[in-house]
Amino acid sequence: METPQVKFCYKNVTAEILGKEHGITKQQFDELAKKTEPLIGRLNDERKAGKTRYRDLPYQADTVKKVKKLADEVKECENFVVLGIGGSALGNTALQTALNPYMYNLDEKQRKGPRLFVLDNVDPQQMKSFLDWIGDKLDKTIFNVISKSGRTAETVAQFLTICGIIEQKLGKGGLKNQIITTTDAQKGTLREITEKLGFRNLCVPDGVGGRFSVLSAVGLLSTAVCGIDIEQLLAGAAEMDKKVSRKDFYQNPAAVNAAINWHYYNRGKKISVMMPYSFALKDFADWYRQLWAESLGKAKDLAGKEVFVGPTAIKAIGATDQHSQVQLYREGPNDKLFTFLAVQDFERDVEIGKAPDIAPELDYLSGQKMSRLLNSEKIATEYALLESKRPCLTVAFDRICPYTVGQFIYLYEATTSIAGLLFGIDAYNQPAVELGKDATLALMGNSKYKELAEKIKPVTEIDNRFII
Amino acid sequence: METPQVKFCYKNVTAEILGKEHGITKQQFDELAKKTEPLIGRLNDERKAGKTRYRDLPYQADTVKKVKKLADEVKECENFVVLGIGGSALGNTALQTALNPYMYNLDEKQRKGPRLFVLDNVDPQQMKSFLDWIGDKLDKTIFNVISKSGRTAETVAQFLTICGIIEQKLGKGGLKNQIITTTDAQKGTLREITEKLGFRNLCVPDGVGGRFSVLSAVGLLSTAVCGIDIEQLLAGAAEMDKKVSRKDFYQNPAAVNAAINWHYYNRGKKISVMMPYSFALKDFADWYRQLWAESLGKAKDLAGKEVFVGPTAIKAIGATDQHSQVQLYREGPNDKLFTFLAVQDFERDVEIGKAPDIAPELDYLSGQKMSRLLNSEKIATEYALLESKRPCLTVAFDRICPYTVGQFIYLYEATTSIAGLLFGIDAYNQPAVELGKDATLALMGNSKYKELAEKIKPVTEIDNRFII
Numbered sequence: 001m002e003t004p005q006v007k008f009c010y011k012n013v014t015a016e017i018l019g020k021e022h023g024i025t026k027q028q029f030d031e032l033a034k035k036t037e038p039l040i041g042r043l044n045d046e047r048k049a050g051k052t053r054y055r056d057l058p059y060q061a062d063t064v065k066k067v068k069k070l071a072d073e074v075k076e077c078e079n080f081v082v083l084g085i086g087g088s089a090l091g092n093t094a095l096q097t098a099l100n101p102y103m104y105n106l107d108e109k110q111r112k113g114p115r116l117f118v119l120d121n122v123d124p125q126q127m128k129s130f131l132d133w134i135g136d137k138l139d140k141t142i143f144n145v146i147s148k149s150g151r152t153a154e155t156v157a158q159f160l161t162i163c164g165i166i167e168q169k170l171g172k173g174g175l176k177n178q179i180i181t182t183t184d185a186q187k188g189t190l191r192e193i194t195e196k197l198g199f200r201n202l203c204v205p206d207g208v209g210g211r212f213s214v215l216s217a218v219g220l221l222s223t224a225v226c227g228i229d230i231e232q233l234l235a236g237a238a239e240m241d242k243k244v245s246r247k248d249f250y251q252n253p254a255a256v257n258a259a260i261n262w263h264y265y266n267r268g269k270k271i272s273v274m275m276p277y278s279f280a281l282k283d284f285a286d287w288y289r290q291l292w293a294e295s296l297g298k299a300k301d302l303a304g305k306e307v308f309v310g311p312t313a314i315k316a317i318g319a320t321d322q323h324s325q326v327q328l329y330r331e332g333p334n335d336k337l338f339t340f341l342a343v344q345d346f347e348r349d350v351e352i353g354k355a356p357d358i359a360p361e362l363d364y365l366s367g368q369k370m371s372r373l374l375n376s377e378k379i380a381t382e383y384a385l386l387e388s389k390r391p392c393l394t395v396a397f398d399r400i401c402p403y404t405v406g407q408f409i410y411l412y413e414a415t416t417s418i419a420g421l422l423f424g425i426d427a428y429n430q431p432a433v434e435l436g437k438d439a440t441l442a443l444m445g446n447s448k449y450k451e452l453a454e455k456i457k458p459v460t461e462i463d464n465r466f467i468i
Numbered sequence: 469m470e471t472p473q474v475k476f477c478y479k480n481v482t483a484e485i486l487g488k489e490h491g492i493t494k495q496q497f498d499e500l501a502k503k504t505e506p507l508i509g510r511l512n513d514e515r516k517a518g519k520t521r522y523r524d525l526p527y528q529a530d531t532v533k534k535v536k537k538l539a540d541e542v543k544e545c546e547n548f549v550v551l552g553i554g555g556s557a558l559g560n561t562a563l564q565t566a567l568n569p570y571m572y573n574l575d576e577k578q579r580k581g582p583r584l585f586v587l588d589n590v591d592p593q594q595m596k597s598f599l600d601w602i603g604d605k606l607d608k609t610i611f612n613v614i615s616k617s618g619r620t621a622e623t624v625a626q627f628l629t630i631c632g633i634i635e636q637k638l639g640k641g642g643l644k645n646q647i648i649t650t651t652d653a654q655k656g657t658l659r660e661i662t663e664k665l666g667f668r669n670l671c672v673p674d675g676v677g678g679r680f681s682v683l684s685a686v687g688l689l690s691t692a693v694c695g696i697d698i699e700q701l702l703a704g705a706a707e708m709d710k711k712v713s714r715k716d717f718y719q720n721p722a723a724v725n726a727a728i729n730w731h732y733y734n735r736g737k738k739i740s741v742m743m744p745y746s747f748a749l750k751d752f753a754d755w756y757r758q759l760w761a762e763s764l765g766k767a768k769d770l771a772g773k774e775v776f777v778g779p780t781a782i783k784a785i786g787a788t789d790q791h792s793q794v795q796l797y798r799e800g801p802n803d804k805l806f807t808f809l810a811v812q813d814f815e816r817d818v819e820i821g822k823a824p825d826i827a828p829e830l831d832y833l834s835g836q837k838m839s840r841l842l843n844s845e846k847i848a849t850e851y852a853l854l855e856s857k858r859p860c861l862t863v864a865f866d867r868i869c870p871y872t873v874g875q876f877i878y879l880y881e882a883t884t885s886i887a888g889l890l891f892g893i894d895a896y897n898q899p900a901v902e903l904g905k906d907a908t909l910a911l912m913g914n915s916k917y918k919e920l921a922e923k924i925k926p927v928t929e930i931d932n933r934f935i936i
Contacts, residue, residue, distance in 0.1 A: 102593070293797075
């Protein structure tokens with residue numbers, strides 16, 4: 001049997017389909033090839049120099065072994081709760097939604113592992129509701145706290161709260177049984193706590209930013225615990241690694257994808273819409289939002305010049321958002337590039353029931369497969385967008401399985417790296433998030449930040465002139 | 469006790485805070501007032517002429533009576549399933565997330581009504597998973613099918629499928645017990661089926677588009693069934709109706725909100741980010757996305773001139789998206805207007821646990837309220853954005869309850885109407901969605917659309933030159 005593939009399809013951005021005003025001509029493609037091909041080489045050099053360590057994640061047999069061993073130890077628990085935020089949560093959620101059934105948490109017949117909760121916020125109402133439910137199930141629940149530094153305010157707040165409750169209900173010994181940490185191998189607050197209290201733990205690899213960490217222990221533990229084949233996931237990523245390393249631009253899906261995105265950004269299409277026609281793939285659009293925003297949204301280029309670049313990646317869901325966003329997408333400003341995620345064979349399908357005799361106008365649906373309807377809607381929407389001269393890409397999954405999802409993840413990570421080189425920025429830092437973190441500390445009364453607290457005051461001072 | 473309020477706060481878009489390059493000066497505000505005030509009058513005229521019937525929804529005592537009666541009849545069911553899409557789903561989901569606990573569906577102790585599912589897609593894997601679970605619970609499940617015409621392909625496909633399964637398992641008589649329709653009062657496919665098969669039903673009011681229908685029977689039945697006080701919801705909307713009818717621009721929150729949005733759009737800030745700092749309010753950002761996109765995304769103005777306008781509304785979630793989007797929001801193009809939703813008093817709160825002695829650097833969190841952390845993060849993020857000269861609005865909820873949520877809904881509906889007048893477009897049609905609907909019919913083999921099917925072929929023809 002052939003292995004299922006993820007294919008990158010870009011016919012519907014070409015000038016042949018869209019015309020010259022909004023399409024890309026053969027000549028423009030060749031210019032993009034000329035600009036991008038040397039960057040593929042540079043990327044491979046950077047990799048060899050250890051600058052893009054996320055690229056080695058598909059080959060960490062040792063990590064896989066540790067993750068699987070730990071997953072085996074805890075898979076009999078009833079609830080598995082990830083405490084993390086950003087890159088320590090989005091990948092976990094996306095893998096679970098993609099590869100386990102919709103009703104996984106509610107229907108024990110449909111799951112091969114514990115219920116999974118990924119708590120990636122510090123909303124008091126949400127957390128209280130969760131704690132009220134989990135309170136008498138703590139001994140059957142494993143909490144996986146994920147933070148490289150162990151100082152992420154949100155994750156730490158959750159962690160301290162959960163620790164307090166476990167201690168209260170199960171005694172100090174409960175902590176060791178119910179908590180697993182995923183943190184820096186050597187240093188940091190959570191590593192110290194882990195060693196002191198003897199938690200089971202995994203390591204966040206060095207040199208891999210949160211948004212590139214889904215294929216590390218960060219994303220793999222909850223995935224393995226919930227019965228997903230993580231080796232297939234990594235095998236798919238490894239196959240894509242070969243494709244995105246190809247030196248020929250036109251054979252390299254990450255290069256072409258990055259070049260098209262960069263090209264349209266420069267032509268004023270600064271919004272990149274990812275629209276999965278699959279409920280399962282919907283949370284990968286959120287994962288992509290983070291990958292794209294933190295990597296490419298940069299004020300300065302590599303030479304230090306102010307550039308303030310970065311596409312705004314947004315999420316839409318097919319077919320749902322046809323009834324919400326398509327009016328804007330067709331008739332609003334032509335400032336968007338669309339990427340559909342499409343699935344050829346759905347693993348589970350539904351036959352639509354028969355229309356009643358009194359409604360022959362519905363008969364076209366009788367007995368049809370729901371997958372045909374969904375895929376027809378994708379083509380119909382793409383057609384309507386093309387009629388309005390909006391460029392459309394498609395990432396086509398033969399089917400959704402760990403192998404293709406692994407390919408997809410790696411394709412987009414490599415695309416991001418190449419896009420970073422095209423934009424001429426550092427795709428691996430995130431300098432702009434520090435100020436907000438410091439300001440939070442200041443507002444929480446941390447005495448080290450008194451001066452900053454003073455600066456923030458004008459933001460919060462109530463001025464009745466501007467309140468209605 | 470004073471009634472809780474929703475307040476619109478716009479200090480952080482003023483030039484006093486932001487400077488002239490990105491802020492709005494007193495003079496610019498006065499120009500906006502001059503432009504907008506006549507439109508408030510026009511809006512009130514249009515209302516009297518019956519052109520904006522959504523504005524009368526807070527006063528439909530008759531509908532409330534019918535909805536409550538029906539809700540009483542079915543509230544003993546175990547599962548309530550809404551089959552709808554777009555405006556027939558987004559409001560239902562948003563109200564449930566806002567006003568019921570996070571663990572509502574999973575924890576029977578936390579709910580006062582049946583589990584609620586809003587199925588707003590035709591994904592075969594998602595639907596199959598759901599059907600596998602619900603299959604043996606059909607007699608304890610009510611399905612509320614919502615479609616004005618009864619021809620919405622997605623909703624009809626769900627409806628026919630469910631009918632087939634109910635008939636098979638419960639016999640033809642089962643349909644009448646388990647299905648409630650919400651559809652046009654007089655005409656249309658679903659009305660005919662309803663009358664023929666004797667379904668219990670409610671009416672979608674005339675002259676109210678889907679995206680403005682949340683306060684009609686469309687949004688109210690599932691809400692009432694799940695134990696939410698719909699009269700308080702409407703009372704809040706009615707109070708906001710008074711505020712948004714005020715003729716003085718500076719006293720009218722919808723007018724000022726619409727004017728600020730329109731002003732920034734014209735200054736190149738074409739992306740409108742709604743960022744709730746509250747899990748409960750997150751789905752209202754999706755509701756807003758639809759309201760804004762379908763109402764304001766228009767190719768032609770009222771005179772028929774091509775304009776291709778419309779802000780792109782997007783959703784972000786505080787504090788979560790600080791770890792995903794804020795890097796872009798601060799350092800990417802300054803092309804966004806931010807609207808925070810903030811909550812002063814959270815009904816349920818959590819005390820953060822004590823930091824261990826070995827980690828004094830975490831002590832600033834020990835014993836603090838989680839609500840303080842979340843609200844500090846909101847202010848911190850706003851401060852960081854202001855430092856980068858990004859304009860910020862806040863809609864402040866005294867607390868989250870039906871009354872304030874009703875205010876919020878009505879505030880944004882009226883804001884949309886005024887924004888429509890400022891953009892000079894028809895905010896109540898959606899001409900661009902028809903082509904995709906027709907194309908779907910063509911692709912499903914509907915013989916009336918053979919010619920269109922031919923036109924679509926170039927979109928789908930496989931061209932290996934553009935596949936990697």
